[in-house]
Amino acid sequence: MxxxxxxxxxxxxxxxxxxxxxxxxxxxxxxxxxxxxxxxxxxxxxxxxxxxxxxxxxxxxxxxxxxxxxxxxxxxxxxxxxxxxxxxxxxxxxxxxxxxxxxxxxxxxxxxxxxxPATGRSEGVTVAVLTTEPEGRDPRRSAALRDAIVEGLRDGTLSAPQHRTRVPGVALVGGGPGDPDLITVRGRRLLAEADVVVADRLGPRDLLAELPPHVEVIDAAKIPYGRFMAQEAINAALIEHARAGRAVVRLKGGDPFVFGRGMEEAEALAEAGIPCTVVPGISSSISVPGAVGIPVTHRGVAHEFAVVSGHVAPDDDRSLVDWPALARLRGTLVVLMGVDKIGAIAQTLVANGREPHTPVALIQEGTTAAQRRVDATLATVADTVVAEGIRPPAVIVIGEVVALGGTLRTTS
Known part of the structure; x- marks a missing residue:
């Protein structure tokens, strides 16, 4: 035998x-x-x-x-x-x-x-590798070959044309917090197969450089108080290209459904009769704190965490956040899109019972090469933002967990 x-x-x-x-x-x-x-x-x-x-x-x-x-x-x-x-x-x-x-x-x-066999799977493909050399099986070589093939399929460097008819549609892909390695394998594969990519400013920009020359990239950046592509125009572009039979990826930062307006786009596509695939992404609300050594929960310190949008001030009539209730929580508060409103947010939290000395961490451009962390307290955070020149995108973490992990050596 x-x-x-x-x-x-x-x-x-x-x-x-x-x-x-x-x-x-x-x-x-x-x-x-x-x-x-x-x-x-x-x-x-x-x-x-x-x-x-x-x-x-x-x-x-x-x-x-x-x-x-x-x-x-x-x-x-x-x-x-x-x-x-x-x-x-x-x-x-x-x-x-x-x-x-x-x-x-x-x-x-x-x-x-x-x-x-050493087995791996990518979308629609199962890879099974057996080495049967004269001197005997080599499971390690089988596993290495399996890994190389599956990785190539996932990142698009190894591909073969699909001969079945492709159904037009749009994939809403969560790109993660910014580091291109933190996109999901499914998201990366869909990106490699795309004909059109509608990209956010906060998405993993480095991945765009890997796209083949024929891929059309549409800039859907929304810069605070600056240039932006209106949501209606984004929806229209997704529908137009999908109806033309193209594979469309809407590449978003973080997760499409965490302050990403992904549901608005999904609803517009559904109304237009366009199939939509949602690919979840790693939310910056937990990944960015983790990248600098801050756990949003920790035994004996925080048994809860809340993620809120800070794009409108607590006293703004448009705000849907119950800030007094959040002030009474003992756990961690993560604020996204709140750099320019953090002074008013901190003041409201203190006024409703949160201690002024509560630690605060401001993490700018988390998980990217430009990442930096600045610490403060609720009493000092407004002045710290100005003094340190903190600018979006930044994740703000409020709570005792900020004081943990000061000796950890984290890499992103």
């Missing part, structure tokens, strides 16, 4: 009996993929890791808490043998051979009738 190459095949296991022997780390790693395939999984093992036990408790798998016994593989379509008992593994693999059950054996691949 060793002289012949393996025959690659994809198993359709949905609703079919799969037996897993052993509840240790191997099972913990392999079970999620079997569950995703819809397999009817029976685990036979006297013990299991906490994660595997949780799968049984939730009803995802059936767990028989005992050692392997002859006949356990009856009716199985596939078996994973991964106990710590070599003698039991040998008996089980012999049963699999007699019963013609394809069997993977964790402790001795050469004694198995099937091998598990």
């Amino acid at each position: 060793a002289d012949h190459p393996v025959y690659p095949v994809g198993l359709r296991l949905a609703g079919r009996r799969v037996v897993v022997l052993g509840g240790g780390q191997v099972a913990q790693r392999r079970l999620p993929a079997l569950l995703a395939a819809g397999a009817d999984i029976v685990l036979v093992s006297p013990s299991a890791t906490p994660s595997v036990e949780a799968m049984a408790t939730s009803g995802e798998i059936h767990w028989e808490r005992r050692r392997y016994a002859e006949g356990d593989l009856a009716g199985a379509w596939y078996a994973l043998i991964a106990t710590t008992d070599p003698e039991a593994n040998t008996r089980a693999s012999a049963e699999a051979e007699r019963s013609r059950v394809w069997c993977v054996r964790a402790d001795d691949a050469h004694a198995a009738t099937a091998w598990t």
